[in-house]
Amino acid sequence: MSVDSIAAVAASQLAEAATTAAPALAPQLQEGFTQMVSRGLDEVNTQLMATQADLQQLATGNVQNLHQVMIRMEEARTSFQLLMQVRNRALEAYQDLMKMPV
Template identity: 75%
Template sequence: MSVDSIAAVAALEPSQLLAVNPANTGSLSPAVQNDFTHMVSRGLDEVNTQLLASQVDLQQLAAGNVQNLHQVMIRMEDARMSFQLLLQMRNRALEAYQDLMKMPV
């Protein structure tokens, strides 16, 4: 994910993050849910795009069509780091979900 994705979260006002739907106390408003869904899907799309671009770069490198090896390596490392961040975020979310499911009701 890029820094722009993280900046989008920081740009949200606290009232947007903590907006409560009066009809269903304790749940986020639909606008906040849609913003979160959009932000997550946009982040997934960015990571996917980076991975696909690094795959194309790798194919061009294998074919010998690369002029600047440094740029290829930088893009591949950037894609790898983005994917690692995505995996860590998924792992943390899954752990939090599992902790919630273990709580007694």
């Protein structure tokens, strides 16, 4: 069995599934996007809360590895910056759509 035949079968099955399930996918895509955004917000919030706890432990002197605290702080900062950039881009796209004439 060759790779080309597997790819052809997979492509035909995907095309068949797309034509039969297209109307049912719209609500699932919306829920998927909402869940994806919620999951992303939860992950960023969890990182920020963990960083806050690490900083409190650092202030009390209960930290064994300063490098890990600093790495987690940078990861949380980068995640938050990414979240803000995605938010800004989504807001700009919304504003562009609202400016379009109907």
